[in-house]
Amino acid sequence: MTEDDGLLSADDGEQPGDEWEELDVSDTEADRIARAQDREFLEFRKRIKNTEQFKVEASVFDDATLGALYKLVQDSYVDAFGGPISTGKEANIYTALAPDGEVAVKVYRINASDFKQMRAYLEGDPRFEGIGSDKKKVVVAWTKKEYANLERARKAGVRVPEPIAVERNVLVMEYLGDDDRRAKRLNEVHIENPETTYEVVREYMRRLYDAGLVHGDLSEFNIVVHEGELCLLDLGQAVTVHHPNSREFLERDCENVAGFFARQGVDVDADDLLAHVTEPEPDPSGNAE
Incomplete structure (x- = not known):
């Protein structure tokens, strides 16, 4: 298979091994923002919750998730939000505008009621040792794992959405689609x-x-x-x-x-x-x- 067949070429050099960096699931700036709830953040929360396109549910956009979105906006990964691409039990995906064009924003639900399907993939993974049943830590680690998996897949020459940024339970990545x-x-x-x-x-x-x-x-x-x-x-x-x-x-x-x-x-x-x-x-x- 070559690039002519529509495949990416794997990076030169050694193929990635099976070693993984430890996933940090401690509090982030997004958590601190959510707790502090400064005036700008309160205005941001009000603006997002009043956006009809989001069809907001409390289980998706809790204060800490809004804090993560706020941090991504502050860091210039996202300029404005669009409508939903897909919705699911564990995550919703939305379109958003970024400085360089359209991106996809995947928001994992912290308050999802059922993690049974996730656990089959988590148990036995050393990156999740010690996390236990803490929903926040599980979802944050899962989101960071997806970012890491996308990076590894791209390095291996597999076409996947390019990961752009990750903050807590929110993943920003390449949008696959067109204007329609x-x-x-x-x-x-x-x-x-x-x-x-x-x-x-x-x-x-x-x-x-x-x-x-x-x-x-x-x-x-x-x-x-x-x-x-x-x-x-x-x-x-x-x-x-x-x-x-x-x-x-x-x-x-x-x-x-x-x-x-x-x-x-x-x-x-x-x-x-x-x-x-x-x-x-x-x-x-x-x-x-």
């Missing part, structure tokens, strides 16, 4: 060449695995087409290859991807896809170890 609407998911478009499309997705999965990551929830619903390229979304739950459930997650990813492309007429088997993703990449020199 978000980028369409793979299940929403007519695929003219499903064989080539499958090869790109398969290569992305292999590059992620070589970089020490398993997506963990990959399907046609979080692969989008943007400016002629395939892009993977939702890497918040991605785990390292040493996670105790990584093999199970990868097998499920392979079943999902193979099942979708089989319905598009591609001769594909989940076991063959799994073998392709996990087999060591051939030595280009042809020398056996």
Whole structure:
């Protein structure tokens, strides 16, 4: 696969290992702003809560989340907010204007009532040791993990939204779409060449695995087409290859991807896809170890 196939080239040098920096979930400036609630912040909170496009719910925009948004505005990552792109149980995504154009702002719900689905991805990850069941710490760490996963995926040559900034439970990233609407998911478009499309997705999965990551929830619903390229979304739950459930997650990813492309007429088997993703990449020199 080359750049001509719509794939990014991996950075030169060593591939990322499986080591991770410790995720700091202590109080941030956003927390201090929310507690202090200075006059400017109170005006900002009032302005956001009066914005019809946000359709604000208390479970999404609590004071600390508004503090994080306020900090991102102060740091010039965001100039103005737009409408919602998508809503979910754990997070909502909104459009926003930034100095260099449009961005996406993903807001994880601190007060989400059910973290059972998250826990399957958190347990066994050393970055989450000691966090326990503290919802704030879990969500803050999860958000920072998604930022780190996006960075690692891009370094591995996988097309994902570029992460721009992270503050507490708010992630600012590249907006995939145009002036009219978000980028369409793979299940929403007519695929003219499903064989080539499958090869790109398969290569992305292999590059992620070589970089020490398993997506963990990959399907046609979080692969989008943007400016002629395939892009993977939702890497918040991605785990390292040493996670105790990584093999199970990868097998499920392979079943999902193979099942979708089989319905598009591609001769594909989940076991063959799994073998392709996990087999060591051939030595280009042809020398056996």
